[in-house]
Amino acid sequence: MPRVSEAHLAARRQQILEAAWRCFSRQGFHATSMQDVFAESGLSAGAVYRYFPSKADLVRTTAEGIAGTAEDAFQELLGEDPVPRPDEALRRALVHITEHVTAGEVDRTKMALHVWSEAVRDMEIRGIVTTIADRIIGLWAELADRWREAGYLAADADSQQVARTMYGVMIGFVAQRHLLGIDTDDYLDGFSAISR
Template identity: 45%
Template sequence: MPRVSEEHRAARRQQILDAARRCFLRDGFHSTSMQDVIAEAGLSVGAVYRYFPSKNDLITAIAQSVIGGADGVFAELAAAEPPLPLVEALERALAYVDAQTGPDGILPLAIQVWSEAQRDPALAEFVRATYTGFRGHFTTLARRAHAAGTLPADADPEAVGAALFGLVPGYFMQRILTGSPDRRTYLAGVRALAAGPIPA
């Protein structure tokens, strides 16, 4: 009997994940059953359970694709040469967000992942570690800006990185929940805040 190739296994796993993502976007994590995913994927029960023994395994894998996909984008921003001005780095991060907030994008699932992380300790740990890593990329951006003299000498890069990163989920939460503001408006507000005096 021929052995199943690694490529075939990867394609089958992705087929199941794509089906699960469609189900989760349509009906949410809690209203989607494994039977829904099996029907959506058009595979046998055994084929699906071979790759994902439980719905929690599927949710975790979806979370890794939803949240983990941004890591490469943010890492590239942090490593760009020459170092990016902070607002430009934010603008590029928000361009990625815009590309992922439509009906076929991955970010609408991020809110479901956050909610599920409140009840699943393993998923909560994954989310914590991943978002800490994201924040680290923005802290690197702030450190490089500080070294380049584009931040005040007494600025704390850790604090700046945390605040800068916080603007990203703040933007896509508003976009997903209310449909606005657009990126240009949001960035105009950020620039206005950056230009004005901030009380201690």
């Protein structure tokens, strides 16, 4: 067997992921089989399974990629002094995520809707969803600590509760983006109007 470079492995991995995203986007998660992914990627079963043994692995890698993108945005916000206000932080997080996650031919945020549906019944997928959600909620909670210190929240505001609500505002945006075709600025301006 020829030696394969790291770059080759990464490219092959990305090729499979993109094929899976096209399948999920077209057919939904539940109706997509690994056979569909083999056909779409133009690779053999063995080649695909080497990287992704199951649909859940495809979801895990995709979800971790989205969470990593979100973390980049949050780390930048957390590194600033003074910390950006809640509405400004939401604006920058959503703009960063939509710019990075929707780059390329498939908007990966659309997968969230299929994955949430699957997570209601499939406990492996549920575990992936809750792990990623906990990471993002934890980052919102760090921001909420800073908002309280900066006086943007009341002294007795609970960071975990605020983080849950901010995560809700975020996923309410993702859902409306795909179901209603919402304008990002409209949504963010609405949040600015209602938030402290």
